[in-house]
Amino acid sequence: MRVPYLDLKALHDPIQNELNAIFHQVLEESYFVYGQQVTDFEKAFARRLGIDHCLAVGNCTDALFITLKMMGIGEGDEVIVPAMTWITDAEVVSNLGAQPVFVDVDSQTYTLDASKIEEKLTSRTKAIIPVHLYGQMADMMAIMEMAKVHDLKVIEDCAQSHFGQHHDRLAGTFGHAAVFSFYPTKNMGALGDAGCMVTHDERLYQDCRKWANHGAADKHSHEFPGGNSRMDTLQAAVLLLKLKYIDAWNKERIMLADNYGKAFSVLNDIEIPKTASENKHVFHVYNVLTKERDLLKKFLKEEGIQAQIHYPKALPFTEAYAHLNSKTSDFPVAHRMQEGGLSLPIFPGMKEIQQDYVIDKVMQFYKV
């Protein structure tokens, strides 16, 4: 048997007719940029989150860049970024001329360790970017409290946590702003690149909207040099459809994670993901920690199972940030994840026989 890490065809097959209707309609209307569906999606997504404003853009990296830029973050500023996340969160800060200041992640939730932030704050610190990694939210209560005390902006990275929750509140509703990715493999993915930022801050929203449209509120009134970042009409139409299914898909992920958790609980050599009691984890990634990570990955591959590593290098240890001369002991949890983390297949549409096969093979590897 072959079990891919993710099977987007299995996800899309059940909604193929609806997707075809969308393709047909978008082609009929031929309003490929700034079509009505973009506005409709922005309104629908904001409403689902209970947030005033949503700006649809080209991808999440753009959304974060634009948000930080319009918050005034730039040369000389410092921004707190978790040591273990996708590179977006650090590179965007660097590209603004500011400095990402890495903080280790928590050993239980793998998200920004709030207890280690304070020691990294300086007079130049302007913002914190908590990342709700793998689908579980960071300790937003503690982070927002700290931000209030030190007058810092908080931008949640929700790229992996669509409709995840913390104390019964949705991801993206805690910070001054939040960004989402709709990259095809995310819990809610487009059929190509797409992203958005959300905020209650009307002024910030208007500024970001202008930046994404060449510094203009309409076509030609350029108030400042901006750029171009837009969500295609087609992607917005697809995402509007997917809003109908995301809860069911997340439920499926949670169920699959639960099956893995029950099966692996008998294993001593594998650390399964833990969900903090105040969180609803939406399992974008099912990441286990094991000392035999490379051997397990190789064994699974030989048995037809595709596992992935998120991520092979914690950000301080990438070539991009090698100049900071970080030591392993500076980021012990992130380093442990880098060395031992393995993400097992999990996706809506994953069949019971596929998951049973993965479980059997993991058990076989540990000779249970």
Ligand SMILES: *Cc1c(COP(=O)(O)O)cnc(C)c1O
């Ligand atoms: C995918 C991802 C991003 C980047 O999203 P894009 O839409 O590809 O720019 C940012 N942060 C995290 C945590 C991600 O997983």
